[in-house]
Amino acid sequence: MREMLTGGPLDVLTGDYLAELTMLILGRDRLKDPARGYAKTFLRQLEECLGIARERGVKVVANAGGLNPGGLADAVRELAARLGVDVRVAHVEGDDLGSRFPDALTANAYLGGAGIAACLRAGADVVVTGRVTDAALVTGPAAAHFGWGSGDHDQLAGAVVAGHILECGTQATGGNYAFFAGRSPSELRRPGFPLAEIHEDGSSVITKHDGTGGFVDIGTVTAQLLYETSGARYAGPDVTARLDTVTLTQEGPDRVRVSGVRGEAPPPALKVGLNRLGGFRNEVVFVLTGLDVEAKADLVRAQVEDALGRAKSPPEEVRWELVRTDRADAPSEETASALLRLVVRDPRQDPVGRTLSGAAIELALGSYPGFHVTAPPGKGAPYGVFDAAYVERGTVDHVAVLPGGERHPVESRGDTLVLEDLDRPPLPPPLPPGPTRRAPLGLVAGARSGDKGGDANVGVWARTDDAWRWLAHELTVERFRELVPEAAELTVVRHVLPNLRALNFVVVGILGAGVASQARFDPQAKGLGEWLRARHVDVPAALLEATEPMTGPTLEPTEVLP
Numbered sequence: 158m159r160e161m162l163t164g165g166p167l168d169v170l171t172g173d174y175l176a177e178l179t180m181l182i183l184g185r186d187r188l189k190d191p192a193r194g195y196a197k198t199f200l201r202q203l204e205e206c207l208g209i210a211r212e213r214g215v216k217v218v219a220n221a222g223g224l225n226p227g228g229l230a231d232a233v234r235e236l237a238a239r240l241g242v243d244v245r246v247a248h249v250e251g252d253d254l255g256s257r258f259p260d261a262l263t264a265n266a267y268l269g270g271a272g273i274a275a276c277l278r279a280g281a282d283v284v285v286t287g288r289v290t291d292a293a294l295v296t297g298p299a300a301a302h303f304g305w306g307s308g309d310h311d312q313l314a315g316a317v318v319a320g321h322i323l324e325c326g327t328q329a330t331g332g333n334y335a336f337f338a339g340r341s342p343s344e345l346r347r348p349g350f351p352l353a354e355i356h357e358d359g360s361s362v363i364t365k366h367d368g369t370g371g372f373v374d375i376g377t378v379t380a381q382l383l384y385e386t387s388g389a390r391y392a393g394p395d396v397t398a399r400l401d402t403v404t405l406t407q408e409g410p411d412r413v414r415v416s417g418v419r420g421e422a423p424p425p426a427l428k429v430g431l432n433r434l435g436g437f438r439n440e441v442v443f444v445l446t447g448l449d450v451e452a453k454a455d456l457v458r459a460q461v462e463d464a465l466g467r468a469k470s471p472p473e474e475v476r477w478e479l480v481r482t483d484r485a486d487a488p489s490e491e492t493a494s495a496l497l498r499l500v501v502r503d504p505r506q507d508p509v510g511r512t513l514s515g516a517a518i519e520l521a522l523g524s525y526p527g528f529h530v531t532a533p534p535g536k537g538a539p540y541g542v543f544d545a546a547y548v549e550r551g552t553v554d555h556v557a558v559l560p561g562g563e564r565h566p567v568e569s570r571g572d573t574l575v576l577e578d579l580d581r582p583p584l585p586p587p588l589p590p591g592p593t594r595r596a597p598l599g600l601v602a603g604a605r606s607g608d609k610g611g612d613a614n615v616g617v618w619a620r621t622d623d624a625w626r627w628l629a630h631e632l633t634v635e636r637f638r639e640l641v642p643e644a645a646e647l648t649v650v651r652h653v654l655p656n657l658r659a660l661n662f663v664v665v666g667i668l669g670a671g672v673a674s675q676a677r678f679d680p681q682a683k684g685l686g687e688w689l690r691a692r693h694v695d696v697p698a699a700l701l702e703a704t705e706p707m708t709g710p711t712l713e714p715t716e717v718l719p
Contacts (some may be wrong), residue, residue, distance in 0.1 A: 158172070158202045158203075158205070158206045159205060159206050160349065160350070160366070160369065161350055161352070161366070162206055162209045162210055162215060163209065164349070164366030164368065164369060164657045165352075165366040165367060167213070167215050167352065168215065168216065168220055168298075169215065169216045169217075169298040169684075170210065170215050170216070170217050170218070171217075171218050171219065171281050171294040171295060171298070171323065172199065172202075172218075172219035172220070172221060172294070172477070173219075173220060173291050173294060173324050173325075173448070173679070174198070174199060174218075174219060174220055174221040174223070174641050175196075175220050175221075175223060175288060175670060177225070177430060177432070177543050177608075177610070178541075179196075180223070180224070180263045180265065180404050180430060180553060181262065181263065181432040181541040181543075183196075183223040183224050183263070184224060184262040184263040184432055185262070185539075186289050186641045187224055187225070190395065190711060192225070192228055193225065193228075194223050194224035194225035194228065195221055195222050195223045195224070195225045195226070195228055195229035195232070195285075196221035196222075196223055196229075197409065198221070199219055199221035199229070199285075200229075200232055200233070200236060202319065203233065203236060204236060204240070204473075207233075207236065207240060207242050207244065207283075208240060208422065210282075210417060210506040211242050211243070211244055211282065214260045216277060216281070216282060216283070216284070216298065217282070217283045217284070218273055218277075218283075218284045218285075218286075218294050218298055219284075219285055219286070220285070220286045220287065220288070220289050220291075220293075220294060220296065221285055222248060222249075222285040222286050222287045223287060223288075224253065224263060224265070224287065225287075226248040226249060226250050226285050226286055226287045227248055227558065229248070229285045230247070230248040230285050230558070232244050233246050233283055233285065234246050234371055241457075244282040244283055245280055245282045245283070245560035246281065246282070246283045246284075246285070246558050246560060247276035247279065247281035247282050247283070247284050247285075247557065247558060247560045248266055248276070248284065248285045248286065248558050249268065249272035249273060249276065249285075249286040249287065249289065249555070249556070249557055249558070250286075250287060250556050250558060251266075251268065251272075251553055251554040251555040251556045251567075252266045252267070252268050252286075252288040252553070252555075253265055253287065253288075253628040254266055254387060254429055254548065254553070257264065257594055258431055258546070260430070260433065261412065261431045261432060261433050261564055262432050262433055262434055262470050262541070263430070263431070263432040264430070264431050264432075264546075265287060265288035265429065265430050266288065266291045266427045266428070266429045266548060266553050267288055267289065267290045267393070267394060267427060267428045267429070267430065268286070268287075268288065268290070268293065268394055268427070268553070268555050269289065269290060269293050269296065269297075269393065269394030269423070269555075270290075270292075270293035270294070270295070270296035270297030270298075270299075270300060270316075270394035270395055271297065271300070271307070271395070271555065271557075271567045271568075272286065272289075272297070272556065272557040272567045273286060273289070273293060273294070273297025273301070273402070274296075274297045274298070274300040274301040275289070275301075275557035275559070275565050276297075276435045276557050276558075276559060276560070277297065277298060277301035278301050279557075279559040279560060279563075279565070280560055281560050282560075284297075287671055288430065289394075290320075290393050290708065291320060291321065291324035292316070292317040292318075292319075292320030292321050292324065292393060292395070293320070293355065293393075293394070293395065294320060294324075295316050295317075295319050295320030295323060295436040296313055296316040296317055296320060296395045296396075298311075299312075299316040299319075299355050299359075300313065300316070302355075303357045304512075305452075307395075307568075308396075309359075310419075310420030310421055310422065311358075311359055311419055311420045312357070312358060312359035312420075313395050313396040313398075313400065313419065313422075314359065314396045314397070314398035314418045314419060314420025315355075315358070315359025315360055315361060315398075315415070315416075315418040315420075315562065316355060316359055316395075316494050317391065317393060317395060317396055317399070317418075317420075317483050318361075318382070318391075318398055318403055318415055318418050319353040319355055319361040319363070319415060320353075321381070321382065321384075321386070321391070322353065322363055322370070322378055322381050322382060322414060322415070322666075323352070323353055323363075325352055325381060325384065326350050326351070327348040327349070327350060327351070328377075328380070328381050328605075329351040329363060329373065329377055329378060330348040330349055330350065330351050330365050330369075330370075330371035330372065330373055330377060331344070331345055331348045331370075331371035331373075332345075332348050332371065332376055333605070333683075334376070334377055334380060334603075335376075335380065335604055335605065335686070335687070335690065336620075340372070343370075344370055344371065344372065344376055345370065345371065346370060347369075347370045347371075348369070348370045348371025348372075349365040349366055349369020349370050350365065350366075350369070351363055351364070351365050351366060351369075351373065351572075352365060352366070353376065357483055359418060359479070359711065360414065360415060360416040360417075360418075360540060361414070361442075361453075362408060362412055362413065362414050362415070363378055363412075363413045363415060363458050364413075365411055365413050372411060373411040373412065373413055374407060374411075374413060375405045375406075375413055376603060376618075376620065377407065377413075377605075378405055378413045379618050379657050379658075379659060380603060380605040380616070380618070381509045381605070382403065382616075382657060383605055383614075383616025383617075383654075383657070383659055383661055384398065384502075384605050384606075384607050384614075384616065385607040385608065385609055385614060386400060386614060386616070386661060387582075387609075387614055387650070387652060387661060387663045388400075388650075388661070388663075389401035389579055389652060390421070390579075391653065392423065392424050393423060393709060394423055394424050394427055394550065395423060395424070396420040396421070396639060397420060397421040397422065397423055397424065398418060398419075398420055398496070399418065399419040399421065400654060400657075401579070401582065401654055401655075401656060402417050402418055402419040402656070403415060403417065403418055403656055403657065404416050404417040404484075404656060405526070405656075405657070411543035425549065425550060426547040426548060426549055426550060426609065427547065427548055427549075427550045427553055427637045428545055428546075428547055429545065429546040429547065429548055430542065430543065430545060431544045431545065431546055432541050432542070432543055433541065433542045433544070434539050434540075434542075435502075435539075435540050435541055435542035436473075436502055436503055436504040436505070436540060437502070437503055437504070437505065437506045437509045437510070437537040437538065437539055437540065437541070438500065438501065438502045438509060438537065438538060438539075438540045439500075439501055439509040439510060439513050439536075439537040439538070440498060440499060440501070440534065441498075441499050441513065441517045441530055441532075441533070441534045442497065442498050442499075442525070442530060442531040442532070443457055443496070443497040443499070443517075443528070443529075443530055444494050444495075444496060444497075444527075444529050444530065444531060445483070445494060445495045445496070445497055445525065445527070446483075446490060446493050446494040446495075446527045447483075447493055447494075447527065450479075450481070450483055450495045451479075452525075453497075453525035453526075454477075454495075454497050456480050456524060456525050457497065457520065457524050457525055457528070458477055458525075460496070460520050460524055461499065461516050461517060461520070462475070463511075464515070464516035464519070464520075465501075465512065465516050466510045468508070468515070468516065469512075470503075470505065470508045470512060471508060471512065472501035472502060472503040472508040472509050472512065472513065473502060473503040473504065474501060474502040474503065475499070475500075475501050476499070476500045476501075477497065477498070478497070478498045478500075478678065479495065479496075479497050479498075479558075479675045480495060480496040480497075480498065480697065481495050482494065482495055482496055488641060488663065493627040493635055496531075496535075498678075499513075499517070502540070506536065509517070509535075509537035510535070510536040510537040511533050511536075513537070514533065514534050517532075517533075517534060518533055518534075527628075530570045532600060534546065541671070542670040542671060543610050543611070543668070543670060543671030544610065544671075545610055549590065553563075554566065555567040558581075581653075582653045582654070582655050583655070584629045584630065584653065584655075585622070585625055585629055585655070585700070586626060587626060587627070587630045588623060588626050588627050588697055588699075589699040591697055591698065591699060592697070592698045593694070593696070593697055593698060594696055594698050594701055595693050595694070595695060596693060596694070596695075596696045597690060597691050597692065597693055597694075598632075598640070598689060598690050598692055598693075598694050598696070599687070599689075599690025599691060600696065600700075600701060601616050601619065601620075601624045601627070601628070601696055601700045602618065602619055602620075602624065602628055602632075602690065603617070603618050603619075603620065603690075604616060604618075604686030604687065604689055604690050605684035605686050606682045606683065606684070606685040606687075606689075607682060607683065608668055608671070608680075608681045608682050610671050611665075611666050611667070611668045611669055611670055611671050612663055612664060612665050612666065612667065612668065613663075613664045613667045613668055613682035614661060614663050614664070614682075614684055615637075615641075615661070615662045615663070615664065615682075615685055615686045615689060616659055616660070616661045616662075616686070617632060617656060617659065617660045617661075617686070617689070618658055618659035618660075619658045619659075620658075621703065622658070623698075623699070623700060623703070624658075624660040624700055624703075625655075627696075627700060628658075628660065628695055629653065629655075629660065631652070631694065632660055634649050634650075634651050634662075636657055636694075637649055637662055637689075639650070640689055640692040640694070641664070641685070641688070641689055641692075643667060643677075644664045644667060647664055647665055647666055647667055648665040648666070649662055649663070649664050649665070650662070650663045650665070664682075664685075667682065667685075668680060668681070668682060
């Protein structure tokens, strides 16, 4: 926060504190103390930076209010009074729909930016919200500044795209970037945070403060655009942004212009994120060293399952996974060892706690040679289940609580969403036949993956026109399933985004009931795209030999806004 405030000019500082998993954590906090439920980190940051923001005239907008935005607003006022900083604080509420979903630990509608805009227009210096969309932290300030109304779909859509690029911080400035290996370690050690220069027509320039680490180019922006999205339509409460209309242009070092974004009316319903406690889980990892790894795994698996089967209350779900990290003739014990992971779940705590501990640890002197575990199993921890519901937007009381305490209802728009059928984007002509080499897909394509509830998305993009011509025809749904066997029996949907030279795959249900349920080794699918890039395919030799620098898609010249 300090770096953003002191590193260069800034009008509004935004902060996104609410992942799906965060809402579950805040819900458990609120069970212990009803006065909690907001991100305390935000207050610690403000203690150091509130005075700087006020001196520089920078507005602060954050969704750190979580489940208790009113409580956080009061805490900010108390902090400001203690620091002697004169600020006007407002908050946005109405997203909490717990009364409609009494079986959920948290139930929060994803609100748009209109409440934030109302607070800023009323003179607020700090605005805190509960569950709003990540992009609302940008659409709200932009709408307040430029005077956009609810019908300014193209402008709002441009701000949504800018907000989506900013929402994950340094993922737009070289963090988690597929092609990081060609960069200097000193450049990537501490990437600076991105910022968006937004224009009245909704276009923007993504950049960062001078002198900060990392870099901004078409590749980093493309990667973040594809993150946690699906098809061409990116629907939200403010507007439906058309990702198939986004044009990216490299304007100069660390400056990427985002233009041409078209918008449509938002859907008539609001998404509601639901977190429930799903039960209890526990795990134990057995270390299998040296020879006969498979036989050792078979032995301990049979012993544990026999012990669990004889228990008074065996766990409801038992899952095993053998990870072959071992090497032959290894130079160290660690590299000579494989890991056998046992995960158990049950609605009750005892079967995953005491029962598992007894079954696993009592074998210590009577199982495979070299028996040991990475850590003994504990009591078992609760896990969450994420689900989504939808409610009519007119039934949600979206309220801006202004700096003076006035409650300003945010009008619910009565737009009727009319979706025209999108033309199926044409694929580029395939590359002419030629020699190929077996090589990792990632040598010619980047990827970024993430989670949306129980689904995962994998965005894959090419850096050159020729690579795009090959990728668009090579990486079909069938080929994707071959390369990612976990998806073989799941629904996989492929979306084509030619402007970005990208394909976006949505893998339905691969994450079970969401990140908090920890249904797989990588519960948020963060590494799924990198696994895909590491799979070997027949790549045209010409692509592997090419040394073209990364450039943007071939575009018509565009006017650069001053």
